[in-house]
Amino acid sequence: MNRKKLIEQIRLKKSFLCIGLDTDITKIPAHLLDTEDPVFEFNKQIIDATKEYCVSYKINTAFYESRGLAGWKSLIDTWNYLPKDTFSIADAKRGDIGNTSEMYAKAFFDQESSGMSFDSVTVAPYMGTDSVKPFLKFKDKWAIILALTSNEGSKDFQFLQADPENKLFEKVIQKAADWGSNENIMFVVGATRGDAFLTIRKHAPNHFLLVPGVGAQGGSLADVCKYGMNKDCGLLINSSRAVIYASSGHDFAQAAREEARKVQNEMAIILEAM
Numbered sequence: 001m002n003r004k005k006l007i008e009q010i011r012l013k014k015s016f017l018c019i020g021l022d023t024d025i026t027k028i029p030a031h032l033l034d035t036e037d038p039v040f041e042f043n044k045q046i047i048d049a050t051k052e053y054c055v056s057y058k059i060n061t062a063f064y065e066s067r068g069l070a071g072w073k074s075l076i077d078t079w080n081y082l083p084k085d086t087f088s089i090a091d092a093k094r095g096d097i098g099n100t101s102e103m104y105a106k107a108f109f110d111q112e113s114s115g116m117s118f119d120s121v122t123v124a125p126y127m128g129t130d131s132v133k134p135f136l137k138f139k140d141k142w143a144i145i146l147a148l149t150s151n152e153g154s155k156d157f158q159f160l161q162a163d164p165e166n167k168l169f170e171k172v173i174q175k176a177a178d179w180g181s182n183e184n185i186m187f188v189v190g191a192t193r194g195d196a197f198l199t200i201r202k203h204a205p206n207h208f209l210l211v212p213g214v215g216a217q218g219g220s221l222a223d224v225c226k227y228g229m230n231k232d233c234g235l236l237i238n239s240s241r242a243v244i245y246a247s248s249g250h251d252f253a254q255a256a257r258e259e260a261r262k263v264q265n266e267m268a269i270i271l272e273a274m
């Protein structure tokens, strides 16, 4: 999906919600465990219940890879089931020497090769230019670069002073912005870093930001929007556990729908005021 279509979807649905399918087989409702593929069945019902309220789904591949062959099957089946008007994210956090990154890019972008063609993949920038470039060779596909993450450990490296003016996360954004454009690069910025959005926007005024950390991690939607929005909205706000595990009973899909609807309502008001 290209930038223009993504912006259209945001306007149409009055939403910039991305729902995270971090589907943990130990957390899904017991009554689904008898089905042929409980993870896919869970995802299917979550997608059916929430697609009206979100513009994107992020599949965190760790939850699938950890289950071996069965997990890869759930991953491929879930990708196939995603509505094609939603922006799909393979949250795989890849990046390696060039020829290996080419294989990672094929794994998530080349349907003929792997059975999947996500719109985007999350990429760790630590190995630099040649580790990211292979992800940018595919038309209308995106690399979503980790810039300032939501976790405690982000302080270990990301806030180190890289030069007299810039912290390391600022250098990452400056450098990565040159690898492509705002048509094929996004940045991950954790919602728990509300105060940093002004700095981020100084370096990347026009890029989309993928913002995880609202919901279960406690980040504030209002703060993120106040400091992080740009004229095209420029945000995809991810919520995983708070939506998909809103209930652990028979009503899990309905509860997820309610949660997604609540967040979308807040987003509609914010977009209206833009």
Ligand SMILES: O=C(O)c1cc(=O)[nH]c(=O)n1[C@@H]1O[C@H](COP(=O)(O)O)[C@@H](O)[C@H]1O
Pocket (backbone or CB within 6 Å): 020, 022, 060, 091, 122, 148, 149, 150, 151, 188, 189, 190, 212, 213, 214, 215, 216, 217, 238, 239, 240, 241, 242
């Ligand atoms: O790249 C990510 O998606 C990501 C980056 C980050 O800084 N923090 C972060 O939580 N994430 C992911 O975003 C999701 C957050 O899930 P919840 O906390 O359950 O909403 C998980 O899939 C994380 O792996």
